Amino acid sequence: MRTGYTISAIGHALVLGWGLVSFSAKPFEAPPIDSVMADVISESEFNQLTAGIRTAQQVAKPAPVVDKIGEVKEPPKDPVEKVTTKPEVQMTAAEPPAPQPPDIKPPEPKPPQSRPPEPQPAASQPPAADPKPEPDPIAEALAREEAKRKEEAKKLEEAKKREEARKREEARRREEARKREEVKSDLDRIETALLDKRAPQRQAVTGTMVNPTPSLGATTGTALQLSQDEIARLRAQLYSCWNPPVGVVEAKDLVVTVRFSLNRDGSLLGEPIVVNRGRNALFQIAAEAATRAVRRCQPFRLPASKYEAWQEIEVNFDPIDMFRG
Amino acid sequence: MIPPDVAPADLSIFTLFWQAHWIVKSVMIGLMACSVWVWAIAIDKLILYARTSRAMDGFEQTFWSGQSLEELYRMVSSRPAHSMAALFVAAMREWKRSFEGGPRSFAGLQMRIEKVMDVTIMREIERLERRLLVLATVGSAGPFIGLFGTVWGIMTSFQSIAASKNTSLAVVAPGIAEALFATAIGLVAAIPATIFYNKFSSEVNKQAQRLEGFADEFAAILSRQIDERA
Numbered sequence: 001m002r003t004g005y006t007i008s009a010i011g012h013a014l015v016l017g018w019g020l021v022s023f024s025a026k027p028f029e030a031p032p033i034d035s036v037m038a039d040v041i042s043e044s045e046f047n048q049l050t051a052g053i054r055t056a057q058q059v060a061k062p063a064p065v066v067d068k069i070g071e072v073k074e075p076p077k078d079p080v081e082k083v084t085t086k087p088e089v090q091m092t093a094a095e096p097p098a099p100q101p102p103d104i105k106p107p108e109p110k111p112p113q114s115r116p117p118e119p120q121p122a123a124s125q126p127p128a129a130d131p132k133p134e135p136d137p138i139a140e141a142l143a144r145e146e147a148k149r150k151e152e153a154k155k156l157e158e159a160k161k162r163e164e165a166r167k168r169e170e171a172r173r174r175e176e177a178r179k180r181e182e183v184k185s186d187l188d189r190i191e192t193a194l195l196d197k198r199a200p201q202r203q204a205v206t207g208t209m210v211n212p213t214p215s216l217g218a219t220t221g222t223a224l225q226l227s228q229d230e231i232a233r234l235r236a237q238l239y240s241c242w243n244p245p246v247g248v249v250e251a252k253d254l255v256v257t258v259r260f261s262l263n264r265d266g267s268l269l270g271e272p273i274v275v276n277r278g279r280n281a282l283f284q285i286a287a288e289a290a291t292r293a294v295r296r297c298q299p300f301r302l303p304a305s306k307y308e309a310w311q312e313i314e315v316n317f318d319p320i321d322m323f324r325g
Numbered sequence: 326m327i328p329p330d331v332a333p334a335d336l337s338i339f340t341l342f343w344q345a346h347w348i349v350k351s352v353m354i355g356l357m358a359c360s361v362w363v364w365a366i367a368i369d370k371l372i373l374y375a376r377t378s379r380a381m382d383g384f385e386q387t388f389w390s391g392q393s394l395e396e397l398y399r400m401v402s403s404r405p406a407h408s409m410a411a412l413f414v415a416a417m418r419e420w421k422r423s424f425e426g427g428p429r430s431f432a433g434l435q436m437r438i439e440k441v442m443d444v445t446i447m448r449e450i451e452r453l454e455r456r457l458l459v460l461a462t463v464g465s466a467g468p469f470i471g472l473f474g475t476v477w478g479i480m481t482s483f484q485s486i487a488a489s490k491n492t493s494l495a496v497v498a499p500g501i502a503e504a505l506f507a508t509a510i511g512l513v514a515a516i517p518a519t520i521f522y523n524k525f526s527s528e529v530n531k532q533a534q535r536l537e538g539f540a541d542e543f544a545a546i547l548s549r550q551i552d553e554r555a
Contacts (some may be wrong), residue, residue, distance in 0.1 A: 006371030008361050019338045 227307050232298060242293035244319045245285050251279040256290040256317040264307050266299035291316040341503045346481050352474035354508050359463045360514035366456050374419040374528050377408050381535060384409045386425040408449050409539050416543055435548050442540040449536060453529045457522060464519035471511015478504025
């Protein structure tokens with residue numbers, strides 16, 4: 001048993017030693033990945049970003065990317081040419097009048113039956129028009145007969161009208177369907193006529209000089225932005241230095257906005273300034289706590305390459321945020 | 326939030342062990358000791374079985390070479406014998422004892438010899454099988470012990486996540502790596518243990534059968550002798 005133990009112990013020591021040598025890498029050294037900020041930018045903001053300044057200097061036109069030296073191909077002078085050389089679109093023989101755009105509908109004939117039948121003046125008139133006070137049974141009977149007949153005639157007419165309207169509606173619908181069909185087939189024809197049937201190919205961009213690099217951007221774009229991670233890191237650093245006044249009522253009135261400038265090494269440049277004013281009696285204390293936090297926290301650990309983005313910072317010290325974690 | 330310029334934990338085996346919770350540490354140490362023990366037993370048994378099987382071969386050769394039993398007995402009993410030789414010595418001793426006190430009835434002799442040989446076989450098998458149970462236990466319990474260490478390590482690493490309020494990989498990974506290390510050691514101990522246990526138990530079976538075969542043969546020879554003398 002002694003030999004077994006000796007051999008086993010030596011073997012394990014060897015394996016462990018080998019593991020110490022070969023396993024001692026730092027395999028988990030992953031650089032923090034910046035999370036992308038999903039931001040909605042309004043049109044006016046975009047315009048502001050890209051707006052030029054009237055007094056700006058004229059900058060040399062950036063050279064376009066060029067693969068090989070050759071004659072400079074001008075873009076075609078007349079962009080319409082390609083369109084005109086196309087064979088004319090052949091319409092079918094029985095071509096109806098010019099196709100109307102599909103969205104313009106012919107004026108809809110109003111169904112007459114939707115209109116309430118106007119009271120015929122003739123029907124209602126006799127009693128009203130007749131000023132005679134004496135009752136005349138014959139005349140009255142006549143008038144009634146007359147009214148009845150008129151009523152019947154009106155009914156008949158109305159039925160006829162309704163029939164007519166229905167027919168017209170049907171015809172209109174048929175016509176519309178036909179037109180729609182026509183427009184669709186026309187669109188198809190146009191589309192096939194417009195298709196570019198040349199084989200796709202890339203042409204080397206020729207110019208007077210080979211220039212493989214695209215033009216450089218500005219050295220300091222103003223669109224530089226701190227990533228969400230960096231913002232969160234800065235915020236965590238600030239909050240770790242911050243002792244907000246505790247046990248305060250109406251803590252939401254104690255949001256202190258502090259603005260401060262930073263040097264390139266992350267140290268404070270000048271004094272932090274409290275931007276907002278609060279009504280709370282304790283606001284002054286909170287503001288002092290916030291400025292103290294900013295002073296205590298320097299130097300700030302921020303990426304030096306984005307100095308333009310953080311040389312001036314405005315931070316909200318919100319006690320609610322703090323206690324939420 | 327961990328500041329970005331804090332160096333990530335170095336993950337060598339030593340630091341993995343050193344940063345662990347003491348429970349995980351003790352699990353790791355225990356499993357390591359188990360592994361050493363298992364291999365020690367395995368080496369020991371390998372040597373033992375090889376020697377036993379060689380000794381059996383040698384004894385069988387001399388036994389069937391036509392040597393007289395008395396002579397063989399004198400030769401073998403002078404030194405401590407194992408396995409087949411022990412079987413032979415035990416049977417012969419019983420035989421001689423029955424004859425030294427003058428001719429008696431041979432009625433019970435056959436049975437006595439068989440009994441003695443059975444006991445010797447059992448003793449021999451016990452000797453071959455000793456500590457194999459350790460292998461079986463480590464083989465079955467090792468992964469569980471390692472898993473316990475892992476669960477504990479992951480628990481503590483989750484607690485550290487909760488404390489730092491950060492779920493980034495840099496915070497989670499070292500704790501989990503160190504926790505998994507416990508399972509790894511458990512498997513390292515358990516896998517050889519299981520393999521060796523299976524191999525050795527089949528080996529023990531084989532040798533036990535060989536011993537029993539020899540015992541039967543020898544009993545047959547002795548019974549013939551008894552019948553001749555009776």
